[in-house]
Amino acid sequence: MTNTPQDALVELFSQAITQLKSDGVIPADHDVSIMFERTRQKEHGDYATNVALTLAKPAGKNPRVLADLIVAALSTDSQVSKVDIAGPGFINVFLAEDARYKVLDNVFIRGADYGLAAPDSKQKIMVEFVSANPTGPLHVGHGRGAVYGDALARVLTAAGHTVKREYYVNDAGRQMEILATSVWIRYAQIAGNDIPLPSNGYQGDYIQTMAQELFEQHADQFVLSPESLASAQSGLEDEAALDALIKSVKVQLGDESYQLFFRKALDSILADIKDDLAGFGINYDTWYSEQSLFDSGKIQSAVDQLKASGDIYEKGGALWFKSTDYGDEKDRVVVRENGQPTYFASDIAYHFDKISRGFDLAINIWGSDHHGYTPRVKASLQALGVDSEKLKVLLVQFAVLYRGGEKVGMSTRSGQFITLRELREEIGSDAARFFYTQRKSEQHMDFDLDLAKSKSNENPMYYVQYAHARICRIFTTANERGLTIKAPQDTDYTLLNGEHEAALLKQLERFPELILNAAQHYEPHQITYYLRDLATAFHSWYNSSRFLELEEEPRDAMLALCSAVRQVLSNGLGIIGVAAPNSM
RNA sequence: GCGCCCGUAGCUCAACUGGAUAGAGCAACGGCCUUCUAAGCCGUAGGUUACAGGUUCAAGUCCUGUCGGGCGCGCCA
Numbered sequence: 001m002t003n004t005p006q007d008a009l010v011e012l013f014s015q016a017i018t019q020l021k022s023d024g025v026i027p028a029d030h031d032v033s034i035m036f037e038r039t040r041q042k043e044h045g046d047y048a049t050n051v052a053l054t055l056a057k058p059a060g061k062n063p064r065v066l067a068d069l070i071v072a073a074l075s076t077d078s079q080v081s082k083v084d085i086a087g088p089g090f091i092n093v094f095l096a097e098d099a100r101y102k103v104l105d106n107v108f109i110r111g112a113d114y115g116l117a118a119p120d121s122k123q124k125i126m127v128e129f130v131s132a133n134p135t136g137p138l139h140v141g142h143g144r145g146a147v148y149g150d151a152l153a154r155v156l157t158a159a160g161h162t163v164k165r166e167y168y169v170n171d172a173g174r175q176m177e178i179l180a181t182s183v184w185i186r187y188a189q190i191a192g193n194d195i196p197l198p199s200n201g202y203q204g205d206y207i208q209t210m211a212q213e214l215f216e217q218h219a220d221q222f223v224l225s226p227e228s229l230a231s232a233q234s235g236l237e238d239e240a241a242l243d244a245l246i247k248s249v250k251v252q253l254g255d256e257s258y259q260l261f262f263r264k265a266l267d268s269i270l271a272d273i274k275d276d277l278a279g280f281g282i283n284y285d286t287w288y289s290e291q292s293l294f295d296s297g298k299i300q301s302a303v304d305q306l307k308a309s310g311d312i313y314e315k316g317g318a319l320w321f322k323s324t325d326y327g328d329e330k331d332r333v334v335v336r337e338n339g340q341p342t343y344f345a346s347d348i349a350y351h352f353d354k355i356s357r358g359f360d361l362a363i364n365i366w367g368s369d370h371h372g373y374t375p376r377v378k379a380s381l382q383a384l385g386v387d388s389e390k391l392k393v394l395l396v397q398f399a400v401l402y403r404g405g406e407k408v409g410m411s412t413r414s415g416q417f418i419t420l421r422e423l424r425e426e427i428g429s430d431a432a433r434f435f436y437t438q439r440k441s442e443q444h445m446d447f448d449l450d451l452a453k454s455k456s457n458e459n460p461m462y463y464v465q466y467a468h469a470r471i472c473r474i475f476t477t478a479n480e481r482g483l484t485i486k487a488p489q490d491t492d493y494t495l496l497n498g499e500h501e502a503a504l505l506k507q508l509e510r511f512p513e514l515i516l517n518a519a520q521h522y523e524p525h526q527i528t529y530y531l532r533d534l535a536t537a538f539h540s541w542y543n544s545s546r547f548l549e550l551e552e553e554p555r556d557a558m559l560a561l562c563s564a565v566r567q568v569l570s571n572g573l574g575i576i577g578v579a580a581p582n583s584m
Numbered sequence: 585g586c587g588c589c590c591g592u593a594g595c596u597c598a599a600c601u602g603g604a605u606a607g608a609g610c611a612a613c614g615g616c617c618u619u620c621u622a623a624g625c626c627g628u629a630g631g632u633u634a635c636a637g638g639u640u641c642a643a644g645u646c647c648u649g650u651c652g653g654g655c656g657c658g659c660c661a
Binding site for chain 2: 343438463470478
């Protein structure tokens with residue numbers, strides 16, 4: 001790893017602060033942290049620190065006076081050309097001319113790894129995301145979490161963490177039963193039975209498709225008499241009637257036959273989800289089955305452990321977890337009166353197991369509607385003796401969809417939704433990823449489908465990709481003209497002395513620290529904004545000069561800079577999972 | 585009612601996590617193609633950062649309150 005310029009400056013200033021401490025200007029026991037920021041305006045130099053402002057009070061001195069003393073105590077450094085004091089007491093640092101060219105060598109040496117921290121040098125992190133119930137295809141509403149989760153995983157990887165992606169599959173519970181029964185009813189209908197699908201069953205076309213396939217394989221082998229089921233439905237409320245219907249179908253089909261429908265539904269939907277996400281460039285390391293938590297006894301043992309520690313009590317025939325002892329609003333049921341564990345029971349076991357697998361940090365990406373759920377899960381981890389700080393829940397706001405200026409409603413059961421696949425096929429994986437990654441995850445967001453689908457300059461992704469394609473084109477043209485171009489490292493960087501070049505070099509230099517910052521704050525969108533800034537700096541430069549018509553020396557230097565910009569555009573686009581096309 | 589998230593240009597969003605004159609894109613207006621791709625560039629206009637207080641050298645950012653929007657408050661998942 002190459003040290004960032006900030007590191008060197010912090011070192012330089014630390015010595016001065018130490019000096020002032022021994023001189024008695026600053027209290028010797030005062031803990032000083034020095035921060036350097038890149039400046040917004042070039043009149044303020046390359047870097048600025050507010051250290052004199054933060055030390056003014058403990059030192060009992062006017063910030064500007066203190067800044068003077070700090071600057072006076074600095075030893076000379078060949079990398080620093082000038083140090084100014086400005087405003088209320090900022091210390092602005094101007095770097096030496098040649099220091100700015102260093103970044104080019106870094107880019108050329110590291111290549112596709114430029115900006116990336118040493119792999120596997122930090123924490124072991126699991127990112128769990130999407131984890132939508134396997135009761136139907138993913139819809140557009142899942143897109144934001146999917147893209148955010150994957151981009152975050154990529155950012156964390158780039159920052160040197162070891163990252164695993166996991167999808168928690170809710171393959172146990174009532175929704176799955178409703179699904180399996182819905183498939184059976186559609187199957188029975190195809191086989192000629194006049195059994196209506198209840199309105200609270202799954203209505204989507206994909207149910208029909210699965211039923212049709214089952215019918216083709218098994219003909220009418222699994223039909224039941226409608227009369228025997230009708231009785232189960234009469235005189236009950238909708239949900240109770242549905243449960244009765246499920247039970248009835250289950251009993252009459254027999255476990256083995258019922259499982260056929262269950263497995264068919266689960267397997268094909270899961271396969272569809274996997275395929276869909278893979279089409280987005282999202283690939284998981286593990287698909288963790290909720291059912292396996294039952295089968296392995298992990299739920300039971302987690303409950304037993306909580307019982308033993310006195311964190312579970314009985315009330316009204318149900319088992320309650322005392323989450324209020326750990327800061328939750330109210331206690332929560334883990335095992336119902338009827339003996340069925342709740343979804344929360346699975347979650348306790350799941351998160352406990354997750355942390356126990358040796359991750360330093362487990363990140364959950366949840367829809368914002370689940371925010372109230374976090375305290376109880378953390379509470380359960382604490383009760384089980386796990387540091388709940390190891391679980392980080394990041395919330396993603398739902399995107400409100402618009403089509404033709406109208407809000408688009410979403411409902412999985414009714415079968416009326418835009419699938420994620422549809423979105424991807426219409427606007428492309430790249431555009432969708434870019435679009436989502438433009439927004440901070442916890443920010444409310446409007447998703448204009450018409451806009452996302454339009455392949456116009458209104459979509460900023462093209463702006464960034466175009467910069468990359470343009471650079472590729474320059475080299476293609478140079479080649480066509482038979483020009484002999486020096487290797488980038490062999491060119492004279494000092495010829496890159498214009499304002500455009502300075503702006504670009506600065507952007508390139510910023511990339512490694514940007515990745516670290518984006519990772520630290522779980523904000524992949526920073527990469528997107530950076531890429532747009534870099535593309536802007538490039539397009540602006542491009543329009544100001546025709547490189548290929550210059551004298552050889554400056555031409556080759558400029559092409560070296562082009563090459564570096566192309567590399568960083570490519571690296572950055574890779575981190576958000578968007579392609580860097582050679583031509584457009 | 586209580587809790588969490590949010591409120592920034594006409595629209596969609598940033599703002600290096602408390603720093604200097606709040607920035608981009610789209611939309612609007614005016615310029616730039618005999619040229620390595622105009623999916624581009626240059627310029628103009630657009631703001632009391634919802635509102636009112638507070639904290640300090642410094643607040644869009646932190647605290648309190650008000651208003652407005654979203655979500656949550658099940659022996660649902």
